[in-house]
Amino acid sequence: MDKSPPPIDALYPYAHSADQDAARPAHHPVIVVGAGPVGLVLALDLAQRGTPVLVLDDQQGPGEGSRAICFAKRTLEIADRQGVGRRLVEKGVVWSVGKVFHGHDKVFEFNLLPQEGHRNPAFINLQQPYFESYLVEAIRAAQADGAPIEIRGGNTVTGIEPRADNVLVTVETPDGPYRLEAAWLAACDGARSALRGMLGLGFEGRVFEDNFLIADVRMTADFPTERWFWFDPPFDGAGQSALLHKQPDDVWRIDFQLGWDIDRAAELDPAKVRARVDAMLGADVSYDLVWTSIYTFQCRRMAEFRHGRVLFAGDAAHLVSPFGARGANSGIQDADNLAWKLDLVTRGLAPEALLDSYAEERGAAADENILNSTRATDFLTPKSPAASLFRDAVLDLARRHPFARVLINSGRLSLPSVYDGLSLTGPDELNGPPETRPGAPAVDAPLAQGFLLDRLKGRFTVLAIDAQIPDLTQLPGIPLERLTLTTSRDDPTGALRARYLGGAPAALYLVRPDQHVVARWRDATPGMIESALSAAIAKGA
Amino acid sequence: MALTDTPNIPDPDGFYDELLAAHAGLSAGQTHALNARLVLILANHIGDRDVLRAALATARAGAEGTR
Numbered sequence: 001m002d003k004s005p006p007p008i009d010a011l012y013p014y015a016h017s018a019d020q021d022a023a024r025p026a027h028h029p030v031i032v033v034g035a036g037p038v039g040l041v042l043a044l045d046l047a048q049r050g051t052p053v054l055v056l057d058d059q060q061g062p063g064e065g066s067r068a069i070c071f072a073k074r075t076l077e078i079a080d081r082q083g084v085g086r087r088l089v090e091k092g093v094v095w096s097v098g099k100v101f102h103g104h105d106k107v108f109e110f111n112l113l114p115q116e117g118h119r120n121p122a123f124i125n126l127q128q129p130y131f132e133s134y135l136v137e138a139i140r141a142a143q144a145d146g147a148p149i150e151i152r153g154g155n156t157v158t159g160i161e162p163r164a165d166n167v168l169v170t171v172e173t174p175d176g177p178y179r180l181e182a183a184w185l186a187a188c189d190g191a192r193s194a195l196r197g198m199l200g201l202g203f204e205g206r207v208f209e210d211n212f213l214i215a216d217v218r219m220t221a222d223f224p225t226e227r228w229f230w231f232d233p234p235f236d237g238a239g240q241s242a243l244l245h246k247q248p249d250d251v252w253r254i255d256f257q258l259g260w261d262i263d264r265a266a267e268l269d270p271a272k273v274r275a276r277v278d279a280m281l282g283a284d285v286s287y288d289l290v291w292t293s294i295y296t297f298q299c300r301r302m303a304e305f306r307h308g309r310v311l312f313a314g315d316a317a318h319l320v321s322p323f324g325a326r327g328a329n330s331g332i333q334d335a336d337n338l339a340w341k342l343d344l345v346t347r348g349l350a351p352e353a354l355l356d357s358y359a360e361e362r363g364a365a366a367d368e369n370i371l372n373s374t375r376a377t378d379f380l381t382p383k384s385p386a387a388s389l390f391r392d393a394v395l396d397l398a399r400r401h402p403f404a405r406v407l408i409n410s411g412r413l414s415l416p417s418v419y420d421g422l423s424l425t426g427p428d429e430l431n432g433p434p435e436t437r438p439g440a441p442a443v444d445a446p447l448a449q450g451f452l453l454d455r456l457k458g459r460f461t462v463l464a465i466d467a468q469i470p471d472l473t474q475l476p477g478i479p480l481e482r483l484t485l486t487t488s489r490d491d492p493t494g495a496l497r498a499r500y501l502g503g504a505p506a507a508l509y510l511v512r513p514d515q516h517v518v519a520r521w522r523d524a525t526p527g528m529i530e531s532a533l534s535a536a537i538a539k540g541a
Numbered sequence: 542m543a544l545t546d547t548p549n550i551p552d553p554d555g556f557y558d559e560l561l562a563a564h565a566g567l568s569a570g571q572t573h574a575l576n577a578r579l580v581l582i583l584a585n586h587i588g589d590r591d592v593l594r595a596a597l598a599t600a601r602a603g604a605e606g607t608r
Contacts, residue, residue, distance in 0.1 A: 389573055389574065389577045390577050390580075390581070392574065392577070393574060393577035393578045393580075393581055394581065396574075396578065397578055397581060397582070401582075403585040404581060404585075407581070
């Protein structure tokens with residue numbers, strides 16, 4: 001395994017650009033502000049589609065600290081489409097077993113067994129700087145192949161002026177300010193989004209009155225590769241809950257719930273942090289403190305993710321508590337959702353209204369994530385005597401009774417949202433399995449050669465299973481792939497049939513560039529497919 | 542299925558005896574904890590969300606006006 005530490009600075013050092021000397025603001029089709037996971041995934045996706053994109057970041061590299069560490073299967077599938085997935089999985093720690101303790105006692109354990117017939121595991125743990133640096137490497141490789149993408153580090157956006165036909169931004173650099181013009185601007189500038197502030201836009205929600213201490217430690221202990229979570233941990237000073245989780249490079253994430261009234265500076269004193277960690281690991285375990293931080297939970301979202309030509313994505317648009325790994329993972333799904341839409345709109349192949357569907361779909365996903373995250377937080381930090389009473393009753397019963405285990409909520413782990421009933425989602429005219437219904441992300445399945453998701457390559461695709469694709473003559477002018485599979489030849493494990501046909505003898509699926517299912521039929525006329533395709537690019541039915 | 546609010550327990554006096562016997566000798570805190578466990582056990586047995594919602598509303602109505 002690669003043991004090199006993640007490069008934390010100067011991955012995209014400041015360099016003077018010709019745009020800074022231009023007499024008039026240089027025009028760019030798409031500017032992405034923020035080179036975090038969301039901005040990088042979005043930019044790489046656009047560049048791979050051939051739409052020119054400029055990334056501006058106020059830093060010059062990923063920065064320090066592990067930060068996001070849990071990347072979910074859907075993120076890995078998106079990364080696979082971008083050519084980065086294998087790298088992430090090879091470096092990441094694959095885990096599936098979680099144990100929940102109450103005080104000294106183990107209440108139960110769960111196993112997120114890798115689903116048979118999926119290329120990717122349910123989760124990997126990987127420090128965020130690795131994720132970012134692999135994306136930057138892929139962007140460099142794309143650049144070398146001529147892809148129209150550029151990252152400018154040390155470029156801080158300090159002003160924004162939305163206009164009818166473009167967005168004018170002022171950018172501060174070590175050589176002084178300059179201005180740029182963008183047809184579309186994606187604000188991926190994080191939880192404290194400066195762009196959101198400059199536009200005076202609200203960020204409504206709840207702050208949970210609690211502080212969590214993160215201590216990432218490096219040690220060569222033989223703890224298993226499992227997620228251990230304690231309610232009322234039995235070690236001194238651990239607070240109301242604690243978490244132990246493994247990352248690559250022998251680094252372990254430790255989390256302590258400290259409560260609301262604390263002295264942050266005092267709690268971050270390394271001696272005090274070490275006392276807590278010693279109590280948890282045992283005094284004879286030696287380790288190094290890699291990174292410490294204190295954070296509070298917030299669940300917030302912007303009312304609208306699209307403001308004219310400015311689109312907000314990731315933490316800039318919505319914020320959840322970390323339990324459930326729904327922050328970075330949902331932001332990466334935002335990028336996946338936005339990239340193909342922005343590409344089609346920029347090329348003039350789809351109306352601007354398609355971008356409203358970004359706000360609609362990812363707004364619904366944000367609501368789902370906030371709901372799950374809020375419920376987990378309410379279980380973790382009971383806010384009333386009744387909440388404490390029932391939480392303790394659940395933990396008590398869960399030791400002996402399976403029914404109570406499903407009520408324990410230490411974070412419902414991130415799953416992709418299904419766009420049920422939303423504007424782009426078409427008809428379900430197959431009596432097929434619910435997991436692949438219209439709106440859902442296509443579910444992976446092993447084929448005779450490779451995996452199904454590898455065959456859904458980022459364009460609209462008509463997938464025919466034991467069926468023929470009718471002649472389509474009235475397409476709305478966008479690229480369309482055709483993929484015909486037969487269960488007798490392509491389905492060695494039966495997973496394709498189970499996941500896409502169920503009891504049906506044959507099926508036609510229309511799948512979007514982001515691999516979400518638009519519509520499915522037992523049998524379809526050309527007009528039915530063409531109409532679903534038009535609706536899926538907001539051209540009306 | 543609607544919430545049953547007509548008599549449904551055979552030998553109601555016998556049941557009431559057993560309910561109190563389950564709490565016998567417990568402190569207030571232990572009694573509250575037992576009730577919480579009991580609610581969860583019975584709720585899981587019933588399972589029907591409409592019935593549970595109706596039961597919660599009925600019980601909640603009894604709390605209005607009391608302190």
